[in-house]
Amino acid sequence: MKLEQEELTEIINGCKKQHRLSQQKVYEMFYGKMLPVCNRYAKNSEEAKDILQNGFIKVFEKIDKYNFDGSFGGWVRRLIVNTAIDHYRKHKNVYLIEDESRIADSDPWYEEEPASKYEGISSEDIKSAISKLSPAYRMVFSLYILEGYSHQEIADELGVSLGTSKSNLAKAKANVKKILMKKLKK
Amino acid sequence: MKTNKLDSFERFVNDSLSGEEVAYNPSDWDDLSTRLNNVPTKPFYKNGWFIGGAAAVIISAGAFVYQTNKQKEAPIDIVEKTEQINFTEQIVNSENSVVENKSSIEVESNNNITKEKINTSSETISREEIIEEVTTNHQIPKEPAIVSSFTNQDEEESRPLNNNREETKVSIPVADYKASSNLIGCKGLTVSFKAVEQKDVNYLWSFGDGTYSSIIAPKHTYNTAGEYKVELIVQSTIDERILTKSSLLQTVIVHKDPELEILADEYLDKGCPMVSYSFIGDEVSSVYWNLGNGTLTKEKTVKSAYKKRGNYNVLLQAIGLNGCKSTVKKSLFIEKDYNLLAPSAFTPDGDGLNDEFIPEALKLLNNQFTMVIQSRVEGTVYETSGVDRPWDGKNQKTGLECPEANYIWVVNLINDKGEKEQYTGAVLIQR
CATH class of the missing domain: 2.60.40.10 (Immunoglobulins)
Incomplete structure (x- = not known):
């Protein structure tokens, strides 16, 4: 759905007044983009929908705080991702023992590889590989690579050390690569 | 949103997924709308x-x-x-x-x-x-x-x-x-x-x-x-x-079985492959782990070393507060044997590079140990119990340089838990 800026502004203002129809339009507008985002943080589509719904409830609750400064889509996305992080934190009753001795930079998979190596890998393959990661790995992987969170931000959000964020990313990448390589060999 | 400097793989993933979009499903709005109306939803x-x-x-x-x-x-x-x-x-x-x-x-x-x-x-x-x-x-x-x-x-x-x-x-x-x-x-x-x-x-x-x-x-x-x-x-x-x-x-x-998911984080502890386990699961009263490497425990979180290469099946059984039981499995692959990170060869030629032999992990571990080097011909050629006294490639008794060959090393140590462990391997002298 492509909208003129004015129209969007009107819809957002409608949302600020908690107009249900405006909310529906916003939901419709961002559903297609945001559900895949949620999928990257959820273990199944049910959980993803849950995150999406909670995320939109948050969007509609906080829409008063949106002051048209910066892209609305980016603002929505940030709230949705925050919801995913909350969801993860809520469902993770035990914090993992941290380990900082793993220095990600020395890991061999940190080397730059030719992009052509992954020719023949579809986005479906990648999605499926991400879904196979453990929640801790998946969080770091998606936040870092897809959302552009820095390791420091991830560490703060997830309550882990910087080293854990780095090493989890490295491990998560290694696992995704392993799964993708297996796929390529088939 | 800050952008990280992505490597080629990360870029590839990002490129592949960034444009993703799915078709709108109006019935999902109905669900959300219901929730926005604050109608409490009842269990099915x-x-x-x-x-x-x-x-x-x-x-x-x-x-x-x-x-x-x-x-x-x-x-x-x-x-x-x-x-x-x-x-x-x-x-x-x-x-x-x-x-x-x-x-x-x-x-x-x-x-x-x-x-x-x-x-x-x-x-x-x-x-x-x-x-x-x-x-x-x-x-x-x-x-x-x-x-x-x-x-x-x-x-x-x-x-x-x-x-x-x-x-x-x-x-x-x-x-x-x-x-x-x-x-x-x-x-x-x-x-x-x-x-x-x-x-x-x-x-x-x-x-x-x-x-x-x-x-x-x-x-x-x-x-x-x-x-x-x-x-x-x-x-x-x-x-x-x-x-x-x-x-x-x-x-x-009919109560629900506890929903369970094993969380496994692999890491190296002084070079030794370790996995720390925890789980996601609500209303769990007790758990029982079989870590696949001989470790059985009822602790909620546990870490364990995996020293041998191979596939391991990790089982977690949980009993929920309602008395119902679930078991989940996770497989784990350890890529190589852990053998105290010992090098397989050294060159005791006095050039200051790799002149001495000692398994690297002993330097990190700080555990009491003895190491014996054995030659096929001469029997025991060297014994040490300190990382400051690595094998210099000489026969301890005669003071003569050992010839270029494969030697067997045997390390006995007391680990942090006070248990005895033995490691053994081969090392080649090259001059």
Whole structure:
């Protein structure tokens, strides 16, 4: 759905007044983009929908705080991702023992590889590989690579050390690569 | 949003997924809209199942009536007058009307009534036994068995059912049943039911989960968590229009198994592959881990070393607060043996590079150890118990340089837990 800026502004203002129809339009507008985002943080589509719904409830609750400064889509996305992080934190009753001795930079998979190596890998393959990661790995992987969170931000959000964020990313990448390589060999 | 400097793989993933979009699903909005309206949503079994169950019963009851209809070719007003939804209720209500009708028969019998009169109020059904005299010529018994103590409060519209010119004696079926005592349990709960045994009836059980039975004493296994009401309908085979529905429904409760997910984080502890485990699971009271490497534990979080290359199956069993059990499995692959990170060769030629041999991990571990170097020809050539005294490639006894060859090293150490460990490997001298 492509909208003129004015129209969007009107819809957002409608949302600020908690107009249900405006909310529906916003939901419709961002559903297609945001559900895949949620999928990257959820273990199944049910959980993803849950995150999406909670995320939109948050969007509609906080829409008063949106002051048209910066892209609305980016603002929505940030709230949705925050919801995913909350969801993860809520469902993770035990914090993992941290380990900082793993220095990600020395890991061999940190080397730059030719992009052509992954020719023949579809986005479906990648999605499926991400879904196979453990929640801790998946969080770091998606936040870092897809959302552009820095390791420091991830560490703060997830309550882990910087080293854990780095090493989890490295491990998560290694696992995704392993799964993708297996796929390529088939 | 800050952008990280992504490597080629990360860029590839990002590029592949960034444009992703799925089709809009309007029904999802309905769900959200409901939540925005602040309507508290109930668990599925609080509304959905019951309606479903009731509907199923109604349909089956409807089927009975339909059959009856066909056989007797007599119009049955129940079906025509009432919406299906209300039908089961009608059955219950009919019990009330029964009594009323019975008493009216009594009265009428005293007055020596005619056929026509009977027809207007001939729904002669009592809870236990009725005697219906429909022919004018027959004498209606003076003392019909009145067994029910129901009083009729609702004004029932009269529903003439029977117009047969023959004597029928129909027992009203009893829809009481017993259930085995274990009505609460986990998935796989089997409950036995038994209806009151009686002649000339069909039984129809609805177990509440969409399954049915028609035997007198069925056993049913529940494989999905939920709350189920068990309903019994008993139908007279003599007059198939006479149905009784159980009034007291037993409720079977099947608890959820705990949802479990193993979280495994692999890392190296001083070069040794370690995995730290935890799990995601709500309302778990106790857990039992089998880490696949011989470690069994009941700790909630646990870490363990994996020193041998290979596949490991990690099992986690959890018992929920409700007593139900789940087991999940995760497989783990360890890529190489851990052998104290010992190099496989060294060059004791005095150039300052790799002149000495000691397994690297010993430097990190700070554990008490002894290392013995053995040559195939000379036997033990070197012994040490300090990382500051690595093997310099010489025979300790003679002081002579050992020839270029493979040597066996054996390390015995006491680990942090005070246990003895032995490691052994080969090292090649090259000059």
